[in-house]
Amino acid sequence: MAAQRLAQACVKEIAEDAGVAKPTVYNHLSDKETLFRHTLEAAADAVLAENLAVVERLRDPGDDLCAALEDTGHRLLKVCGGERSSALRWLTYSQVGGFPDLIEAVQSRTSDRLTEALADRLARLVLAGRLRPCEPALAAQQFLALLTGPLEARSRLGTRKVTAPETRAVADAAVDTFLRAYGT
Template identity: 50%
Template sequence: MGSEVSTGGGRTARGPMERRRAILDGAFAVFARRGYAQACVKEIAQEAGVAKPTVYSHLNDKESLYREAVETVADRIGARSLAAVEHLRATAPDADPRAPLTTVARDLLEVLGAADAAALRRLAWAQAAQFPDLAAYVHERTALRVRSALADRLARLTLDGRLRGCDPELAAEHFLSLITGSLEYRPSATPDSLADPTVDVFLRAYGR
C-alpha cells in the first residue's frame, strides 16, 4: 500500500516519511535563502506545504530543523561524491587512467557545483562558530570521506603502474583542490569544460 492517498480537496495526503522529507527539504531551502538567524518555522512550514504544528510534531525547534536539514544534505552530497569516485574502481590494471579520471572529475564538478552543495558550504561556514560540530560533520561527510575514497582508488592505480609513486592522500587532495579551485574561479563554466584541464594538470604531476 502506498504512503500517499488522495484527499477530497484534490490534494495529496503524505505519509509521515514524506512529510518529514518535505519539512527537511523546505527547511534547507529557507535556511539557504534567509540564513539561520532570519529563518522562521512559519516560512519553513509554507515551503514544505504543511501546517506549522506539523513541523513541530516532527522536529522540536528551529535548531533541530537546522541541524537535521544540514546533515541530510551533507549526507546526500557525500553519497553522490562517493558514487562519482567509484568510476575508478572498474579501471582495468593496464588501462590509461585519463578517461576514468575525467569522468570522476566531471561528475564531482557536477555534484560540488550544484546549488545545494554551494548552499551547504555557505551555511556550514556561516554558522561554524555557533555550530562547530555541525561544520565538522559537513566537512567529514563531503570532504574527508571523499578524499579517503579517492586516495584508495589512486593507490590502486599507483600499484598498477598507472600513476607515479606518490602519497595517495596528498594526490587525492591535489585532485580535489583542482576541482574546488575551478568552481571558485570559474563558477559559470560547465563541468565538461573544466574536467579535461583538471585531469591534464593532475597527470602532469602524477602521470607516468
C-alpha cells in the same frame, strides 16, 4: 522554507513546511536548531553519496586512465557546482556565526570522506601499476584541489555560474597536471 527565514521561523511554520504536525517535530527533534543541524547533515550526506557514486567510476577505469580521470573530474565538478552543493555551502557559511561547529561537521561528511574514497581508488591504481608509487591521501587532496581551486576563483561569491565548457576545461587541465605528477 527559505533558508533566510530560519532565524525568524517558528516550529509551527517548520512543521507546516514539512507537512507534519508541530508535536511530530518536537517528538523527533528538541528544537529548530537541532532540526537545522539534521537538515544540513542530511544534505551533506546526499552530496557525499553523489560524489562517491562518481568516484566509484575509478574502480574499473578501463584502458584509458586519462579519459576515466577526466570523466570523474568533470562529474565531480558537476556535483560540486550543482544546486544542492552550492546551497549547502552557502547555507553552512551563512549560519556559521550561530553554529560555529557547522563547517567542520559538513566538511567531515563531504570533502573529508570524499578525499578518503578517492585516496582508496588511487591506492588501487598505484597497486595496479597505473599510477606511480605515492601517498594516496596526498594525491587525492591534490587532485581535488586542482579541480575545485580554479572554479572557486571563477565563481567567487556566486557572482556568476560556471559553464559546462569551463568545467570540462578545468577537469581536463587538472587531470593533465595530475598525470604529469603521478602518471607512470
